[in-house]
Amino acid sequence: MDRQKAKKNHIEISIIGGGIAGITTAFHLVQKGYKVNLIDPKVNSKINNLIPQNGSQAALGVLMGNSYKRSKGRAFLLRNKSMQLWREWLFQIDPSKSVIKLEKPLIQLANTEKEYQSMIKISQTKKKYGIELLDNISIDFWSSIFEKKIIGGLASHNDGRLNPTNLLNILMNNLDNLKVNKIENNVMQIKRNNNSIHKSWNIYLDNNQSINQDCVVICSALNTQELLKPLGHKILLEPILGQVIELELEHKTKNWEKWPAVLNYQSINFLHHKPKHILMGATIERGIQASVLDKQKMLNMNNSAPNWIKNAQINHEWKGLRARPIGEPSPLLKELEKGLLINSGHYRNGILLAPACAEWIGFKIENL
Numbered sequence: 001m002d003r004q005k006a007k008k009n010h011i012e013i014s015i016i017g018g019g020i021a022g023i024t025t026a027f028h029l030v031q032k033g034y035k036v037n038l039i040d041p042k043v044n045s046k047i048n049n050l051i052p053q054n055g056s057q058a059a060l061g062v063l064m065g066n067s068y069k070r071s072k073g074r075a076f077l078l079r080n081k082s083m084q085l086w087r088e089w090l091f092q093i094d095p096s097k098s099v100i101k102l103e104k105p106l107i108q109l110a111n112t113e114k115e116y117q118s119m120i121k122i123s124q125t126k127k128k129y130g131i132e133l134l135d136n137i138s139i140d141f142w143s144s145i146f147e148k149k150i151i152g153g154l155a156s157h158n159d160g161r162l163n164p165t166n167l168l169n170i171l172m173n174n175l176d177n178l179k180v181n182k183i184e185n186n187v188m189q190i191k192r193n194n195n196s197i198h199k200s201w202n203i204y205l206d207n208n209q210s211i212n213q214d215c216v217v218i219c220s221a222l223n224t225q226e227l228l229k230p231l232g233h234k235i236l237l238e239p240i241l242g243q244v245i246e247l248e249l250e251h252k253t254k255n256w257e258k259w260p261a262v263l264n265y266q267s268i269n270f271l272h273h274k275p276k277h278i279l280m281g282a283t284i285e286r287g288i289q290a291s292v293l294d295k296q297k298m299l300n301m302n303n304s305a306p307n308w309i310k311n312a313q314i315n316h317e318w319k320g321l322r323a324r325p326i327g328e329p330s331p332l333l334k335e336l337e338k339g340l341l342i343n344s345g346h347y348r349n350g351i352l353l354a355p356a357c358a359e360w361i362g363f364k365i366e367n368l
Contacts, residue, residue: 015037
């Protein structure tokens, strides 16, 4: 072990929160040589999307990074870096590509002329990212599928989807192999450790035990503000729900082979994940209770839902609760004081942005 890595191995970091932000931050930091704890009361629970334990497990795993409309700024840089890192990380966590891969492409359909004009600009400025406008044959195909004249659309050949259940499971397996210490408890309080020149923080758990740490990274969504309030840090977050519905269709969808990994239309993501089954999902509402009205609005598609949706049977539905920053851009990436950082507020694009956010945390800790 080289001197720098040996030094890092003496730095102990606790990550609070076992969603995608916490898991990827733990994965990145342990690979950098740090001693890492991952704290979450459900850290050892079975990962699935039938009974989601957190917002990440209820996600669809859409990676809409290259087709993002901007070409500069914080949001663009995070997306751009994450798309690069996901390619590297997927090889590291699953070299055989037997468990997880980026399913491509992603197609967006325009719902208005204004939206289509924006797509034209994106196709002109981001051709190098594998983006192109749909041709007339493709537009006619999607018009027939949605039983409505589609104005236009674009294909992003390097965007797509990571299956979130498979991704979270294999990342957790990697954390076990890398000897990340999983602590299955709630964090009750974080306190500054004024009696030590080394371990700056005390973390108090719900089993009446505490641990001393060099660094604490909070990735716990809505719990973030409660953990930080006693320390004098005011972070405002509001609950946002994402809903996903699995529809069983009466008949197999026409031309199944033409469906992309992800289809985005009217801000709804459609995944044709197996014959006669479609997933519909969107981050659509504030609050902690799923709204039947909002679900119906998604299914109704602004009074333009095709018959195959109207006649479909709902097989399963689930929701994911996420935290949205109030008055600040999402996600929250902050160094609040020495050894206290937050990586939270991923109410949209949580899986997409996870690697770049984890890397940002790593840079900050390295420079402490």
